[in-house]
Amino acid sequence: MIVVTIAVAALLLWAVPAALGAIRRAVAPERGTRHPAAPEPPPRRSASPSAPPSPTVLNVPRSGPGTWAYADQQGPVLGGAGPIERFRVAVETGIPVSVGEFAAKVQAVLGDPRSWTASGSLRLQEVPGNAPADFTIYLATRATSTRMCGAGGLDTDGYTSCRVPGRVIINLDRWEYSVPDYLRAGVPLEEYRSYVINHETGHQLGHGHELCPGAGRPAPVMEQQTLGLHGCTANPWPYL
Template identity: 65%
Template sequence: MTSSSPYDPPAEPDHGPARPADPPRLDFDRPPAVTAHQRPVRPTGRRVRGRRRRTVLLLVALLAVAGTVAGLTELTPRPADQRPATAGNPRPASGLGADPRVEPGRYRTQASGSFAAADGRSPVRGYDGPLRRYRVAVEQGVGQDVDAFAATVDEVLGDRRSWIASDELRLQRVTEEAAADFTIYLATPATSERMCAEGGLTTERYTSCRLPGQVIINLARWMESVPDYGAPLEIYRTYVINHEVGHELGEEHQACPGPGEPAPVMQQQTYGLDGCVANAWPYVDGSRYSGEPVDGV
């Protein structure tokens, strides 16, 4: 606050020193006067609106950034060796066809109905006989990697316990649909049911099936196996590939030979083992292993 200096009268030598001026009076009930250059300038309505708009935009931008960061954090997977391994969520083994963006044991069931085929060709597997070429395709958007699934199929069909053990058949995976004799599909329950129904087969969204030129693997069975199978998931996956490809090669259903015996690969193990124990291979100990044919199935 600015104030005027008190007036000092001239000194009078004959009356002693000049009397000091009275101190300025302070009024505690009234705020100090404010001069024109000290008065705060109130912002106009346009400035207030501008400031509010900038504040709102800043808050919206901060919320958007926070949401993006949270979404990226949620979608970013941990490396497989850092995920907790539990009975219901095992760590993925090599060649299991898993997409690293989806936790092991989980998959997406929303059906897109469109498929992506694996690239490249495999070596020719087998030693003699006609060459049958196959391609591998996975339904898009289900969280499964097509190249990993193809690697599993190649490994199964190229094993000496698989169909090439007859020495009367050779197999090779190709990319081009025109060059393939048949295609192995990995499809959601809804899509597999629709595809199988087109050939007159009823799967109730539960089983896999085979139509001429099409081996259709049900994604739910691929990821979960079946209750009371009594063997690891990898064994069931090997079985379902050999079983459905066996149909493509002309094999029919077979029965369990007896309690405690290995189940023939052409037995419908998805529906139960009937006293047999799980078996994924058509050849056991170097010999073709089979059971009695099942009529009308």
């Protein structure tokens, strides 16, 4: 009995270490063999997170027929003193802006106490399309405005608005899209529209271009703000 017990004990002393060694060999990698870690899952791709949001796509035609719809109302006399300059309002047919909408904006801008009549030296009045007028304010597609400005010797490169004698011509692209410096500064589109009406009408009234008077100051309305503010802040009004 004692001999059997000793034999069993000896067998266990041999078997247990052997089994443990086999387990270790099965679990541990072999020395000298590199086992790369499981690859990390690829990062989830997002749609250009650093890119600015895409601008709203508008249905703005690049060209039109070159024919016009005229506002048919006679507006009030704007301003309190001085001779009256009479103007008509027209939009190119087929554009997504009604003549009534455009005329209302023109009236609101030129009738504002910060606009040109604040000088006290002139008054303005809108008249119907079939009435005599000193000038006409047009809203025209890019191609038509380029052609009209070119006829007066001005190269707008399809981008800017212009004034030629008797014609204030607003480029529809600028009317709908504004310009980079205004957009970067978060200036509302309606403010740019006020600026471009006052700026081009200012040329018709005899005013030339001005420069930014200093960084951080309001830009003169006769500065070419469409092409850049040059350190000034956006300003659509002749009088502040």
